[in-house]
Amino acid sequence: MSQGLERGGFERDRGEFARGARALVVLPDRGDTRRDAEARLAETAGLADAIGLVVAERIALRVRAPRPATLIGTGQMQQLADRVRQENATLVIFDAGLTPVQQRNLETGLAAKVIDRTGLILEIFGERAATAEGRLQVELAHLDYQAGRLVRSWTHLERQRGGFGFLGGPGETQIEADRRLIRDRMARLRRELDQVSRTRGLHRDRRQRAPWPVIALVGYTNAGKSTLFNRLTGADVMAEDLLFATLDPTLRQIALPGIEKAILSDTVGFVSDLPTQLVAAFKATLEEVVSADLLLHIRDIAHPDSDAQRSDVETVLTEIGVAPETPRIEAWNKLDLLEPEARTDMLAEAARRPDVAAMSALTGEGVAALMAEIAARLTADHRSYTIALDPGDGAGAAWLHEHGEVLDQHEEEGRLVYRVRLAERDFARFRQQAATPDDEG
Numbered sequence: 354m355s356q357g358l359e360r361g362g363f364e365r366d367r368g369e370f371a372r373g374a375r376a377l378v379v380l381p382d383r384g385d386t387r388r389d390a391e392a393r394l395a396e397t398a399g400l401a402d403a404i405g406l407v408v409a410e411r412i413a414l415r416v417r418a419p420r421p422a423t424l425i426g427t428g429q430m431q432q433l434a435d436r437v438r439q440e441n442a443t444l445v446i447f448d449a450g451l452t453p454v455q456q457r458n459l460e461t462g463l464a465a466k467v468i469d470r471t472g473l474i475l476e477i478f479g480e481r482a483a484t485a486e487g488r489l490q491v492e493l494a495h496l497d498y499q500a501g502r503l504v505r506s507w508t509h510l511e512r513q514r515g516g517f518g519f520l521g522g523p524g525e526t527q528i529e530a531d532r533r534l535i536r537d538r539m540a541r542l543r544r545e546l547d548q549v550s551r552t553r554g555l556h557r558d559r560r561q562r563a564p565w566p567v568i569a570l571v572g573y574t575n576a577g578k579s580t581l582f583n584r585l586t587g588a589d590v591m592a593e594d595l596l597f598a599t600l601d602p603t604l605r606q607i608a609l610p611g612i613e614k615a616i617l618s619d620t621v622g623f624v625s626d627l628p629t630q631l632v633a634a635f636k637a638t639l640e641e642v643v644s645a646d647l648l649l650h651i652r653d654i655a656h657p658d659s660d661a662q663r664s665d666v667e668t669v670l671t672e673i674g675v676a677p678e679t680p681r682i683e684a685w686n687k688l689d690l691l692e693p694e695a696r697t698d699m700l701a702e703a704a705r706r707p708d709v710a711a712m713s714a715l716t717g718e719g720v721a722a723l724m725a726e727i728a729a730r731l732t733a734d735h736r737s738y739t740i741a742l743d744p745g746d747g748a749g750a751a752w753l754h755e756h757g758e759v760l761d762q763h764e765e766e767g768r769l770v771y772r773v774r775l776a777e778r779d780f781a782r783f784r785q786q787a788a789t790p791d792d793e794g
């Protein structure tokens with residue numbers, strides 16, 4: 354097996370992607386009005402920044418009629434080639450999806466390496482993945498991406514990766530050999546991943562039997578999930594002005610008003626046009642999100658594309674299989690960044706909507722109210738029960754305190770009588786475990 358594949362299948366030619374390498378960011382603008390071109394360029398530059406590339410220039414190109422062979426027009430190609438030369442850029446990032454043919458022709462025309470949005474995001478994930486599972490997932494996504502491009506343009510891949518030329522048996526063409534190699538490698542990765550997620554699945558089952566609700570933070574990348582996570586848990590996960598700062602999920606225990614224990618999970622952020630290969634590959638990791646009792650959608654409310662980001666997040670949530678009825682609360686974050694008028698509007702709007710809380714993870718404003726809101730949602734189906742315990746039943750009393758909200762307790766005829774708010778399923782569980790032959794008889 355060739356070196357490249359042996360060492361991870363997507364061993365990069367670090368040259369163009371090395372930290373400090375100079376890149377141009379190009380937005381082929383089709384006049385899509387949903388997003389602000391400036392914000393879009395800034396985001397892609399931010400993605401490039403996330404792996405240490407130096408963005409020499411951001412260029413929006415009006416592309417009225419995309420050309421199948423090159424995407425952009427001949428004149429535009431010439432202009433861009435000049436910019437590449439003048440800026441000493443070795444890499445050009447297209448904020449679009451490129452066909453393998455377009456990618457190859459652009460590379461020839463611009464005399465630089467060219468990648469598209471999916472390629473860039475895969476690069477970032479490849480660099481970030483820290484856990485075994487994360488690495489396997491990213492590698493799988495990368496191979497899937499490569500395999501798709503191999504079909505139509507293996508020569509490009511061969512030139513880029515040095516080819517796997519010595520592998521084919523007699524009569525086997527290069528492209529068949531490459532495909533087979535990728536397919537085998539992907540099959541092996543899937544088996545390894547299965548193994549890893551099975552182990553994790555066991556953990557989850559164990560936890561699911563525990564009564565604590567799971568709250569999953571979701572949101573667009575850079576919205577402030579980790580900042581809030583750290584504030585609530587006292588943890589110190591990476592929270593930075595960096596796209597995809599978080600890749601692997603982190604879980605911590607928190608307390609909420611009336612809920613002694615809940616699990617809060619911080620996860621990878623989403624981004625518009627998240628490569629489908631990545632969404633598929635990360636399904637296992639995102640199970641935390643899929644099985645959560647409540648989704649806390651953190652939004653950067655000060656971002657010009659905040660609404661578009663919101664629908665991007667909803668799209669990914671649907672794609673990974675989150676049930677539409679899963680309770681969710683929107684946290685309108687970064688309130689501190691708004692101008693006074695916008696801020697007043699936002700607060701009024703948030704107050705009108707039961708599922709929205711305006712806040713700032715940075716200053717802490719509105720965080721307590723948000724927590725109360727979450728607790729109220731989680732306990733919405735809780736009801737009051739009156740439960741009598743023997744005075745000696747310390748374990749029973751502790752259980753009630755841990756799982757419910759004790760509203761009142763008093764002695765009555767030698768027994769301790771609790772009035773306690775509990776989830777229905779907890780009450781059922783309590784009755785089951787507290788039942789003694791006496792009770793039943």
Ligand SMILES: Nc1nc2c(ncn2[C@@H]2O[C@H](COP(=O)(O)OP(=O)(O)OP(=O)(O)O)[C@@H](O)[C@H]2O)c(=O)[nH]1
Pocket residue numbers: 572573574575576577578579580581591592593594595596597598599600620621622623686687688689690712713714715716
């Ligand atoms: N002004 C302001 N900045 C914030 C607030 N919350 C987060 N930030 C900043 O926004 C940036 C991103 O925050 P993170 O917490 O890393 O965002 P994230 O959602 O975890 O991002 P990813 O892990 O990349 O998906 C950091 O620079 C934070 O300091 C806020 O309420 N106000």
Ligand SMILES: [Mg+2]
Pocket residue numbers: 578579580591592598599620622
């Ligand atoms: Mg984060």
